[in-house]
Amino acid sequence: MGSVNVGVFGGxxxxxxxxxxxxxxxxxxxxxxxxxHFVVATAPPHKPLEELVPFIHRYAMVSLATAGxxxxxxxxxxxxxxxxxxxxxxxxxFASRGTGDASSLYFVAGGxxxxxxxxxxxxxxxxxTYNFIFVARAGVPVLDAASVLPPEVLRRIRDLxxxxxxxxxxxxxxxxxxxxxxxxxxxxxAPDISASRIRSMVxxxxxxDDLVPPAVRQYIQKLHLYGER
Numbered sequence: 327m328g329s330v331n332v333g334v335f336g337g338x339x340x341x342x343x344x345x346x347x348x349x350x351x352x353x354x355x356x357x358x359x360x361x362x363h364f365v366v367a368t369a370p371p372h373k374p375l376e377e378l379v380p381f382i383h384r385y386a387m388v389s390l391a392t393a394g395x396x397x398x399x400x401x402x403x404x405x406x407x408x409x410x411x412x413x414x415x416x417x418x419x420f421a422s423r424g425t426g427d428a429s430s431l432y433f434v435a436g437g438x439x440x441x442x443x444x445x446x447x448x449x450x451x452x453x454x455t456y457n458f459i460f461v462a463r464a465g466v467p468v469l470d471a472a473s474v475l476p477p478e479v480l481r482r483i484r485d486l487x488x489x490x491x492x493x494x495x496x497x498x499x500x501x502x503x504x505x506x507x508x509x510x511x512x513x514x515x516a517p518d519i520s521a522s523r524i525r526s527m528v529x530x531x532x533x534x535d536d537l538v539p540p541a542v543r544q545y546i547q548k549l550h551l552y553g554e555r
Contacts, residue, residue, distance in 0.1 A: 328360070330360045330430060331357065331358055331359050331360060331430050331432065332352065332360060332361050332362070332363065332420065332430060332431055332432065333353060333357070333359040333361065333362035333363065333432045333434045333459070334362075334363050334365055334401075334403075334416065334417060334420055334431060334432065334433050334434065335349075335350055335362050335363065335364050335365065335431075335434040335435075336365040336367060336413060336416065336433065336434075336435065337364075337365075337366070337367060337435075337436075338366075338367045338378060338384065339364065339365070339366055339367075339384050339387065339388050339518060339521075340377065340378055340384055340521050340525070340553075341380060341384065341387045341521060341524060341525075341551070342364070342384075342387050342388050342391045342538070342539075342542060343377075343519050343520060343521060343524055343537050343538045343540060343542075344517060344536075344537060344538060344539065345389060345463075345516050345517050345518075345519035345520070346364075346391075347392075347539070348514070348516050348517060349434070349436070349461050349514060349516050350362050350398060350434070352362075352461075352514035352515075352516070353432075353434055353459055353461065353514065354397065355514075356494065356495060356498055356512070356514070357432060357459065357498060359397075359432060360396075360397065361397050361399060362397065362398050362399070362400055362434065363399050363400075363401040363420070364388045364392060364398065364399065364400050365401045365403050365416055366384050366385045366388055366400065366401065366402070366404070366503055367404060367411065368381050368382065368404045368405065368409075368411055369396050369411055370411060376448060377522075377525060379551050379552065382405055383545075383549065383551060385400060385402070386545060387515075387542045387545055387546075388400045388538065390541040390542055390545060391538075391539045391541065391542050393541070401418045403419050403420065404416055404492075406419055412446070412447040412448070413433065413446060413447070413452055414446075414447055414448045414451060414452045414455075415509070416453065417431060417433060417452065417455070417456050419471060428455050428456055428507065429457070429507065431456050431457060432456070432457040432458070432459050433457065433458045433459070434459045434461070435458070435459070435460055435461070436460070436461055436463050437460045437461055437462040437463050438463055439460060440460050440471060440474050440511075441474060442476070443458075443474075443475070444474055444475060444476060449457060449476060450476045450478060450479065453475065453476065453479040453482075454478065454479055454482075454507070455507065455510060455513075456507055457507045457508050457509070457510070458507075458508075458509040459512065460509070460510065460511045460512075461509045461512055461513070461514055461516060462511070462512070462513040462514075462516070463516055463518075463520075464516055464517060465516035469481045471485060471509070471511060475509070480511060481506075482506055482507060482508055482509045483508075483509045483511070484497065484501055484508050484509065484510050484511070485511045486498070486501065486510060486511065486512050487511055487512065487513045488513070494512065498510070510543070519537050523537075524537050524538065524552075525531075525552045528546060528551070528552040528553065529552055529553035
């Protein structure tokens with residue numbers, strides 16, 4: 327039996343919202359991913375911690391948001407021994423546990439992560455070892471990847487933005503048999519939703535019903551997260 331294609335969607339999920347879920351569903355269909363693991367970041371070294379609610383709440387919200395889809399799974403991978411906040415170590419855990427080898431693992435991230443990934447721990451090794459899918463976010467310009475990624479991985483970039491759905495699928499299929507991993511940049515028409523906007527709205531007592539799943543909204547309200555009034 328061949329290896330199974332698996333997505334690893336990392337993030338702070340502070341909180342998880344409908345934009346995250348749209349992104350995950352779209353990427354799953356386009357790339358034929360059997361599962362997507364939502365890896366909740368414990369203490370991301372490249373992001374400020376002031377606005378992060380405790381990990382246990384963010385993990386609980388991810389669990390609630392993904393409960394209705396069997397192929398979506400909340401993940402505690404960063405806490406699996408040896409615990410580490412670095413994506414390189416997280417991906418190695420998935421590769422070693424039988425979930426899939428490096429060629430069948432796809433790290434999924436928002437397009438804005440292109441601005442940060444070059445500064446991640448051992449970024450050159452990370453980008454050279456695993457497939458990446460960077461998804462454009464509404465309202466967030468994605469720079470030319472060649473200007474922000476290490477030179478040694480530039481030949482692996484496949485920028486598929488601007489293609490129709492049929493052409494996009496064809497472009498992805500054409501890369502499936504490549505000897506090297508690929509770094510894809512795609513646009514799946516993700517809604518313009520941001521976690522920071524949701525936090526501000528909650529703090530101001532505004533409704534977020536159309537931004538997060540109902541169970542997540544109820545959890546935020548029940549525990550008065552983000553200064554909920």
